[in-house]
Amino acid sequence: MVKRNKNIEKLKAGYLFPEIGRRKREFLAKNPGIKLISLGIGNTTEPLTPHVVDALVKYSKSLGTKEGYTGYDDDQKAQDFLLELKTRISKNWYNGLVGADEIVCSDGAKPDCGRLQVLFGNDVTIAVQDPAYPVYVDGSVIIGATGEYNEKKQGFDKLIYMPCTPENNFLPDLSKLPRTDLIYFCSPNNPTGAVATKEQLKELVDFALKNKSIIIFDAAYSAFINDKKLPKSIFEIKGARECSIEINSLSKPAGFTGVRFGWTVVPKELKFDDGSPVLSDWKRIMGTLFNGSSNIVQQGALAAFDKIGIKEMQGMIDYYMENARLIKQGLDAAGIKSYWTGNSPYIWAHFPGKDSWDVFSKILEEGHVVTTPGAGFGPAGQGFVRFSAFGHREDIVEAVERVKKLKF
Amino acid sequence: MVKRNKNIEKLKAGYLFPEIGRRKREFLAKNPGIKLISLGIGNTTEPLTPHVVDALVKYSKSLGTKEGYTGYDDDQKAQDFLLELKTRISKNWYNGLVGADEIVCSDGAKPDCGRLQVLFGNDVTIAVQDPAYPVYVDGSVIIGATGEYNEKKQGFDKLIYMPCTPENNFLPDLSKLPRTDLIYFCSPNNPTGAVATKEQLKELVDFALKNKSIIIFDAAYSAFINDKKLPKSIFEIKGARECSIEINSLSKPAGFTGVRFGWTVVPKELKFDDGSPVLSDWKRIMGTLFNGSSNIVQQGALAAFDKIGIKEMQGMIDYYMENARLIKQGLDAAGIKSYWTGNSPYIWAHFPGKDSWDVFSKILEEGHVVTTPGAGFGPAGQGFVRFSAFGHREDIVEAVERVKKLKF
Numbered sequence: 001m002v003k004r005n006k007n008i009e010k011l012k013a014g015y016l017f018p019e020i021g022r023r024k025r026e027f028l029a030k031n032p033g034i035k036l037i038s039l040g041i042g043n044t045t046e047p048l049t050p051h052v053v054d055a056l057v058k059y060s061k062s063l064g065t066k067e068g069y070t071g072y073d074d075d076q077k078a079q080d081f082l083l084e085l086k087t088r089i090s091k092n093w094y095n096g097l098v099g100a101d102e103i104v105c106s107d108g109a110k111p112d113c114g115r116l117q118v119l120f121g122n123d124v125t126i127a128v129q130d131p132a133y134p135v136y137v138d139g140s141v142i143i144g145a146t147g148e149y150n151e152k153k154q155g156f157d158k159l160i161y162m163p164c165t166p167e168n169n170f171l172p173d174l175s176k177l178p179r180t181d182l183i184y185f186c187s188p189n190n191p192t193g194a195v196a197t198k199e200q201l202k203e204l205v206d207f208a209l210k211n212k213s214i215i216i217f218d219a220a221y222s223a224f225i226n227d228k229k230l231p232k233s234i235f236e237i238k239g240a241r242e243c244s245i246e247i248n249s250l251s252k253p254a255g256f257t258g259v260r261f262g263w264t265v266v267p268k269e270l271k272f273d274d275g276s277p278v279l280s281d282w283k284r285i286m287g288t289l290f291n292g293s294s295n296i297v298q299q300g301a302l303a304a305f306d307k308i309g310i311k312e313m314q315g316m317i318d319y320y321m322e323n324a325r326l327i328k329q330g331l332d333a334a335g336i337k338s339y340w341t342g343n344s345p346y347i348w349a350h351f352p353g354k355d356s357w358d359v360f361s362k363i364l365e366e367g368h369v370v371t372t373p374g375a376g377f378g379p380a381g382q383g384f385v386r387f388s389a390f391g392h393r394e395d396i397v398e399a400v401e402r403v404k405k406l407k408f
Numbered sequence: 409m410v411k412r413n414k415n416i417e418k419l420k421a422g423y424l425f426p427e428i429g430r431r432k433r434e435f436l437a438k439n440p441g442i443k444l445i446s447l448g449i450g451n452t453t454e455p456l457t458p459h460v461v462d463a464l465v466k467y468s469k470s471l472g473t474k475e476g477y478t479g480y481d482d483d484q485k486a487q488d489f490l491l492e493l494k495t496r497i498s499k500n501w502y503n504g505l506v507g508a509d510e511i512v513c514s515d516g517a518k519p520d521c522g523r524l525q526v527l528f529g530n531d532v533t534i535a536v537q538d539p540a541y542p543v544y545v546d547g548s549v550i551i552g553a554t555g556e557y558n559e560k561k562q563g564f565d566k567l568i569y570m571p572c573t574p575e576n577n578f579l580p581d582l583s584k585l586p587r588t589d590l591i592y593f594c595s596p597n598n599p600t601g602a603v604a605t606k607e608q609l610k611e612l613v614d615f616a617l618k619n620k621s622i623i624i625f626d627a628a629y630s631a632f633i634n635d636k637k638l639p640k641s642i643f644e645i646k647g648a649r650e651c652s653i654e655i656n657s658l659s660k661p662a663g664f665t666g667v668r669f670g671w672t673v674v675p676k677e678l679k680f681d682d683g684s685p686v687l688s689d690w691k692r693i694m695g696t697l698f699n700g701s702s703n704i705v706q707q708g709a710l711a712a713f714d715k716i717g718i719k720e721m722q723g724m725i726d727y728y729m730e731n732a733r734l735i736k737q738g739l740d741a742a743g744i745k746s747y748w749t750g751n752s753p754y755i756w757a758h759f760p761g762k763d764s765w766d767v768f769s770k771i772l773e774e775g776h777v778v779t780t781p782g783a784g785f786g787p788a789g790q791g792f793v794r795f796s797a798f799g800h801r802e803d804i805v806e807a808v809e810r811v812k813k814l815k816f
Contacts, residue, residue: 001620001679001680001681002528002532002589002590002620002621002622002680002681003531003532003589003680003681004680004681004682004684004689005527005528005529005531005689006529006531007529008527008529008689008692008693009682011692014692014695015692015695015696017480017482017695018482018695021482041480041482043479043480043482043483044479045477045479046474046477047471047472047473047474047476047477048471048472048477049472050472052472053468053469053471053472056468056471056704057465057468057469060461060464060465060468060704061461061465063455063456063461063464063666063667064455064456064457064458064460064461065455066454066455066800068455069453069454069455069456069663070666071451071452071453071663071665071666072425072449072451072665072666073666074425074426074429074449074451075451078666107515107699107701107702108699110697110698110699111697111698111699113697114523114526114696114697114698118522118526118550118551119413119416120410120413121413121414121415121416121552122530122552123411123413123414124410124411134696135696135697138696139696139697142526142693142696142697143526144529144530181410181411182410212409212410213410214410255477255479257479257480257699258471258478258479258480258481258486258700258702258703259471259702259703259704260699260700260701260702260703271409272409272410272411272412273409273410273411273412274412274417276412281412281413281416284416284419284422284423285416285550287422287423287425287426288423288522288542288543288546288547288550289518289519289521289522289543289547289550290518290519290522291515291516291518291519291665291668292666292668293515293668293702294515294666294667294668294701294702294704294705295666295667295668296464296468296667296702296704296705297702297704297705392474
């Protein structure tokens with residue numbers, strides 16, 4: 001019979017977010033009629049902005065005409081749109097920091113992560129921030145780049161966990177780290193919300209250059225950075241072009257969680273040991289295993305990246321950031337220790353000595369609010385719970401009131 | 409430095425279709441002003457049907473409202489839509505042959521192929537039809553399930569090629585085949601257009617059951633089957649539920665090549681050697697490395713699968729099939745030996761003793777028509793060229809006239 005893939009077998013628990021959905025549904029089945037408020041998975045709630053909607057509608061209509069129809073990305077009209085889109089990302093998002101020809105468009109940061117794992121294969125060593133967005137770890141396990149799950153370590157063998165804790169301001173201590181081929185790094189961080197300064201990213205880049213490692217820089221929350229001194233892209237750092245890939249997405253800043261659009265930046269200078277450019281292999285992977293994001297979605301993204309689109313996007317970001325401020329204020333008032341940098345949509349609440357799944361359950365069962373247990377993001381997330389700022393204002397206000405009434 | 413993935417290094421040539429695009433652009437750069445007609449990549453050309461466009465427009469608009477907005481597939485409204493969509497596929501496409509809960513929706517058959525390769529990993533043996541859709545082979549190479557490229561074999565070591573030639577009516581002779589874990593099988597076939605009868609598929613299923621293999625059945629062209637006696641799904645065959653996965657897509661029948669929608673069917677009875685259901689691991693892969701197809705696209709698919717949608721789709725299929733008939737007629741008139749079953753949008757033309765890239769170049773340079781060289785689909789495709797029936801009627805008519813004038 002066909003053997004079960006031993007790498008998938010290694011994954012003990014289910015993927016974090018469906019698991020939370022499952023617990024949520026289980027609770028609702030037992031307690032019908034209760035109105036839960038979700039500050040869990042980080043699902044956006046506010047409508048798409050008018051400029052983006054106009055573009056989606058216009059293109060959907062045009063697909064019904066002979067002149068406006070496009071098929072695969074290979075055809076000329078589709079190629080022209082894609083070039084315009086990449087040029088706009090290069091100019092309006094990166095201010096020319098990266099070239100249009102170094103950008104590859106996709107259906108999101110998560111699937112790009114999975115494809116990057118296919119790109120690098122299983123014969124690489126990997127470091128991840130701990131806690132971290134689960135796909136870095138789960139995807140590395142699936143592709144076979146890790147060892148078995150180690151109960152004692154509460155993590156996978158062969159994988160290097162870089163603890164991010166209050167003691168190190170949630171930024172890994174590089175001096176304690178061995179060399180790895182890949183370093184996953186997310187700033188603004190999901191889940192801790194920590195943002196690396198230019199100096200800190202410079203240290204990371206220098207570390208990667210010295211070790212000849214490649215940084216996979218997840219910038220999916222970069223648009224939430226308010227503080228103008230903080231870097232929004234790894235490519236603001238000197239030397240990054242020789243050692244970094246950046247992934248990004250419109251999911252959170254433009255409400256594209258369901259619409260699906262993301263992109264990667266792979267600089268031309270980034271090379272493998274044999275001198276071949278990483279970008280060529282990346283394009284080969286993307287061309288072979290993927291067929292591009294939906295053409296309708298590309299048009300929505302095209303609108304999101306123009307002047308009006310970016311202004312509207314900022315409005316949405318401001319809305320969610322005010323939510324974040326209200327959550328932080330509420331947790332402070334309730335005497336719950338929490339971390340929020342003012343530059344990310346996540347608040348990282350600390351319940352020292354408690355199990356984060358227990359805290360999650362208590363908030364769910366007694367407060368009827370869904371959060372995300374920190375332990376789901378890695379061993380160093382134990383004792384923490386993540387509050388997401390994505391929600392309607394009235395729900396956020398209500399959720400904060402509910403949490404304030406709980407006794408921990 | 410970071411090692412280049414040795415599996416990607418094995419891929420000698422570029423992915424077939426971008427390579428054709430490259431040659432096309434190269435020719436146009438040298439010969440500006442020439443109007444090429446593409447019967448190459450199989451890119452759909454006819455506008456989306458009105459019912460689908462209405463659904464896309466309506467949902468795009470609704471994403472701009474608080475009530476109509478949806479994010480990740482996890483939220484309840486999105487879950488309800490997805491369930492409706494899968495129920496509709498189960499009822500209206502499969503006539504209840506497979507359950508809604510055995511269907512997993514996606515952005516297309518090609519990316520699903522890539523993810524299935526991740527699901528099964530590199531420790532499996534694989535058989536492919538030869539010639540075949542390039543992703544089966546290229547993706548298997550990338551995931552590390554094959555050996556090196558073997559010049560003598562004109563194929564990859566460890567991979568079993570099942571020759572499909574005029575001598576065997578383009579259906580592999582199973583009696584000559586060793587056991588493999590996976591068998592890729594495409595019917596109606598891309599590129600040969602051959603369609604397996606119920607008896608032939610029964611033989612295949614029995615072969616897989618006896619060998620405890622899993623068939624990955626690519627049914628992306630099933631909607632093009634006219635002959636009611638021919639099976640449109642592997643699940644019409646007794647025993648298939650214990651040994652098959654089916655992949656399918658709206659790309660060709662509904663013109664979704666740019667819009668992106670596909671699905672897989674993994675029956676509950678399909679098990680790994682440890683008794684665990686393949687469907688659970690597949691859902692784990694899809695949940696971890698993918699975020700669902702665009703919610704707008706899902707609504708377009710929902711419309712495509714209702715009564716009106718299916719009727720409109722049939723109109724589009726009839727249009728392309730009339731194109732196919734015209735191409736076949738033209739090739740016959742030109743005295744070019746070709747194969748067309750009347751149940752697929754591809755015509756497989758034979759130029760015995762000639763190199764298919766040479767024939768491709770001749771038709772491109774002298775006829776200004778783009779085709780696909782058979783050798784690009786595998787060693788047994790040598791000497792053949794694929795004509796695709798996807799095109800505007802007037803272009804098809806013109807292309808046929810041009811080809812008729814060539815001397816081979």
